[in-house]
Amino acid sequence: MITDSIEERIITDVLKDTKEYSRIAIQAPEGLKKLSEVIARELERSGKEVLIFADPCYGACDPKDEEARGLGADVLVHLGHADFGLEKCIPVLFYPYYYEVDVSEEDAARISDALGDRDFSICFSVNFDRIAHRLASALSSIGKRPRELQRVLGCSFPSVDGVALYVGDGLFHPLGVAVNNSVIAFDPFTRELNEISGEDMDRRKRGRLLGVLNAERVGILVSTKKGQQHFRDALVIKRHLENRGKKAEILVMDRIERDSLTGYGVDAYVNTACPRIATDDDLGKPTINYAELVELESEEEKS
Ligand code: SF4
Structure with a gap:
């Protein structure tokens, strides 16, 4: 648009x-x-x-x-x-590219019905900043004041107060928000409202974790992109995996893509770059993010 x-x-x-x-x-x-x-x-x-x-x-x-x-x-x-x-x-x-679309009273009323009496916060990506603020005013004027407005990136997995009302198009950002929240997504272009459940993501995450746990050889993915480069983390991960009896190698590239990885003899990947690579891209082998590995280890320590 x-x-x-x-x-x-x-x-x-x-x-x-x-x-x-x-x-x-x-x-x-x-x-x-x-x-x-x-x-x-x-x-x-x-x-x-x-x-x-x-x-x-x-x-x-x-x-x-x-x-x-x-x-x-x-x-x-x-x-x-x-x-x-x-x-x-x-x-x-x-x-930044700020979209401009009006928010109607009818939109606010439909969203209010979908929210019912649940508390909510508004999440949006930078392009929808102005529309999200407009929607917050429209909702406030009918007695539905959001707890907070939070700008999100595809790699920020926020936990917000109440239901997350995501304002924007596509699924990339709302799926990230759904990692830690129940989400109602409002697309200001199509006017569609959709509930996104985190259950499906949990199931897929468990499958990816199991794939890495069962792997004998693990590739640790490092990107050279400035804001995604976590080589030090990769060294720590390598030590951890080796302590678990696995073989691990660090694979460095600019853009992490399936084609560049073909030919390496690993069974799974731990990703240190953009976290959406593990959740959204198909690298042909189970892939988890470093944060998910840390989460798994802390759960194991507790049990
Ligand atoms: S790390 Fe990934 S999700 Fe985050 S800003 Fe970069 S490309 Fe987007």
Whole structure:
């Protein structure tokens, strides 16, 4: 749901904010590739040198500031995400994409009916920030005040007060929220309301855990992406697995993908990179996150 006014605002801001720079690198997620081209053309028209990183970009955990500096860029324009708070070696300017959709009284009434008398909190990804706040006001005006409003990332698995009312599209974020909460998801584009249960996720998680427990050889996955790189954790995991009598090897790559892993003789993986790789991607072998391994070990210690 890209509207011209949102794009125009971002283009205007980028042109204004990059005035003092001469070589500009741009990074954008899949859905904003076209916008990155428009911005590049506008910047070139004003005499700048521009390069676009064409690798897929899934979050602000992966800013290409070092690569941009290596190519002589003096600033990186990162579209579509909010700052992750990582240290960067050149200025990185973030331009989240804020969707604009009205929330009707009817939407608020339907959501209120679905919530019944349960307490709730509102969760949203950065792109739905404005809509989530609008919905909070609409609900408050009919006597349904949320306990809290919480911005979530795909890798943040928050525990909120009451039912989590997720505002946004798709399943990527609400499934993350469902790890620790009952979720009602409201899609402001389609107006659909769906309840998401954590039970199915628990079943799948148990299957993945068993796969790793039964493995003889385990691959520990490490990404070189700046905000996903946890090599020290990988060393700790290797020691733990070896103490359990398993063979373990550390496999390092930029983007963790099934094709790159083909050919290694391991039976399962422990993932230290983006936690959604273990829950959403099919690497062809059981995969758990480091946090899930820690959880398992602490449960074992208690029993
Ligand atoms: S770690 Fe994964 S879920 Fe978190 S911001 Fe990066 S890509 Fe998104």
